[in-house]
Amino acid sequence: MRTIVVGSRQSALALTQTGQVIDDLKKLCQEHGFEFEFEVKKIVTKGDRILDVTLSKVGGKGLFVKEIEQAMLAGEIDMAVHSMKDMPSILPDGLTNGAVPRRVDPRDCLITLDGKGIDDLPQGARVGTSSLRRSSQLKAYRPDLELEPVRGNIDSRLKKLETEGFQAILLAAAGLYRMGWEDRITSYIPADICLPAVGQGALGIECREDDEELLKLLALYNDKESEMAVAAERRFLGVLNGGCQVPIGAHAILVKAPEEHTLAGQNVIQLTGMVGSPEGDVILKETLLGLDPVKLGEEVAGKLIERGAEKILEQVKEID
Template sequence: MRTIIVGTRQSALALTQTGQAVELLKQLAEKHGIACQFEIKKIVTKGDRILDVTLSKVGGKGLFVKEIEQALTDGEIDIAVHSMKDMPFELPEGLVIGAIPEREDPRDALITRGAKSLDDLPQGALVGTSSLRRSSQLQHVRPDLRIESLRGNIDSRLRKLDEENFDAILLAAAGLHRIGWRDRITAYLPPEQCLPAVGQGALCIECRGSDDFVLDLLGKFQHEPTALAVRAERAFLGRLNGGCQVPLGAYASVSAAGGEAEAPELTLTGMVGSPDGAVMLKETASGSDPEALGRLVADKLIAQGAERILNEART
């Protein structure tokens, strides 16, 4: 009987989605006769410690995963459960993505104090978000809106909406679904209106590439359509050297293959916008190779000046 130590952030959402993943892994282990048990270890990350600065100004990649990955490298934990949108493109040496389970809703969710939709928000409404990607797309559609940085876990952000002077806030729908607060959502923003972050709604189960026992178990947890979509989105991210410090988003959908020998078709839309939303670049392409598709859409945006916009945002 092997004990598998599972590393996670200590927020309510992180613990909830880690607990859900562990329950599914237990069921898979039992089904396939794999003798193991699980323990959860909570780890504090840099992104959890620094809450009074916007994400774009905290600096560095892996704000919510670096300490967890170090524990994985050091052998203190055996697997890590991350939100895929927090994962940098490059992984530390020796670590791999062992599984990408089925994706939750990838959309952004609008939560308001009374308005019924984004269009219904009053002129000059105050909207809270810590994401440059969200604020760029919001201001592109509604340049009259006032955007204010909003950090913290889900419950603290909802509390600030209830108690402070915000008219609305934006959160990932997936987190609200997982934690059981679907009823707080006023409206979903479709990808056509607000492209989600790369990998939003998906989980990343990370492990050591040398741990065959864990790799065998995680291989049974993989959801291939989700993995294909996320691979395309992450290839887009990698080509643009993106992260949570820049206004960049992408979403890939997967259509069923025409026959057993045919590869599924993916359609990927990517965006890069100026922080104030004045410039918004979008491209869409389709293909069966996720990595090639991600790079293709990124290159189309680079040809329109995306790298200049991203460099200006970084500085």
Template sequence: MRTITVGTRQSALALTQTNQVIDRLQRIADEAGIQCRFELHKIVTRGDQILDVTLSKVGGKGLFVKEIEQALLGGQIDMAVHSMKDMPWERQQGLAIGATPEREDPRDCLVTRGNVSLADLPRGARVGTSSLRRSAQLLAYRPDLQVESLRGNIDTRLRKLEKEGFDAIVLAAAGLHRMGWQDRISEYLSPDICIPTVAQGALGIECREDDAFMLNLLGRFQHAETALAVRAERQFLGRLNGGCQIPIGAHAVVKESDDGTVLEMMAVVGTPDGSRLIKEWGRDSDPVKLGDLLADKMIEQGADRIIAELGG
């Protein structure tokens, strides 16, 4: 009987999604006759400690994963459950993504006072978000909005909607779904209006690359379509060397065609004020080629210059 220590951030959402993963893995192990049990190990990351400034000003990559990956490398934990969107493009040497489970809804959503839609928000409405990507696309769609920085865990941001005079806040639908708070959603934002961040709604379960036991177990939890879509999105991100200080997003879907499995992806890079958005769409059966294709199309239109100006 192996005891598997699972590292996680200590927010309500992180604990909820980690426990959901543990429940599923325990069932998988039991069905396969693999003897193991799980225990939680909560870890505070740098991103959790710095809440008084926007993520884009904090700088650096891996703000929500670095300390957890150090615990993995040091042997304090055996696996970690990350929101894949928090994971940098560069893989940490000695570690591996053992599984990418089936993705939750990747869209952004609007939570408003009065349950009104984005189109029906009054002129000058105060909208809270921690994301430059969301800010840029909202301002491109509704330049009259007053978009303001809003940090904190999902439950904290929901409280701030009521207590700090915001008319609306923008959150990842996946988090509200995992918490069972779908009834708080006023509107799902179409990717035509707000393309999600790379890998939004997906989880990455990480372990040491030499841990054959964990790789065998986690491999049974892999969702092939999600892994393909996320790989295309992350390839796009890596090609552009994007980070949280850049308004950048990508959303890929897997479709079946007469020629077999194909990926379709839309992506965006823009300026924080929304005055310029570069959007592209592409299609390919190879996720790496698709990510590179869209990145190269955007570089031809000046995306690399936008990223350089913003410090990417």
């Protein structure tokens, strides 16, 4: 019996997600005859240690995964469960993403104490968010709102809604679902108002690329539709070389191509990508259909680059 050591951040959400994945993998082991046991090893990441400044000032993607990946490469752990939106678009040599389980709701959501939705918030309402992507798009939709940074885990951010005078906070719906706190959601923010982060709502199961035994199990856990959608989004992000510190959003779904499209009637990936300025005065969006997720991600990124996306991203980096 082999023991698979699973690295996890110490937050309640990370441990909950890891526990849920381990439960699913144990069932697959029983069904398919894998002789694995699972053990969790907690790891503190840079993103967990630095809580007094916004994510955009700390650094880019990798804040919540780097130490975990180092432990995997050193053989201290065998796999890790990541929120896909925390994963850099390029993984270190020797590591691979073994599975993308079925994605849950990728939308952002609004939590308020009085039940007001985004259109009902009073003029100048204080709204907490740790994300430049969210604040950029919300400023474009409601320029009157006061968007202010709020860091910490989901629980502490929910408490800050009550203790620090916010009228609302913005969070990823997926985290609340996984914690069993979906009843706290006041309303969902439609994707046409606020495109989610790349990979939001999806998990990535990372392991060493030479661990053939574990990869066979993870292949059974992979959800092909979720994998294709996330691959398109991540390639889009990779071309733009974006991270947590820039306002980039993307959302891919599988649809049937309309009659007027060259791929009419086929099942295709629909990818919408967004690049915005920090103040929300410029929001660039593009939607394309395609069969190859990697090529589609490159095409949508290319369209936005043609419209000036790189200039916006350079300006954001200069501000940082």
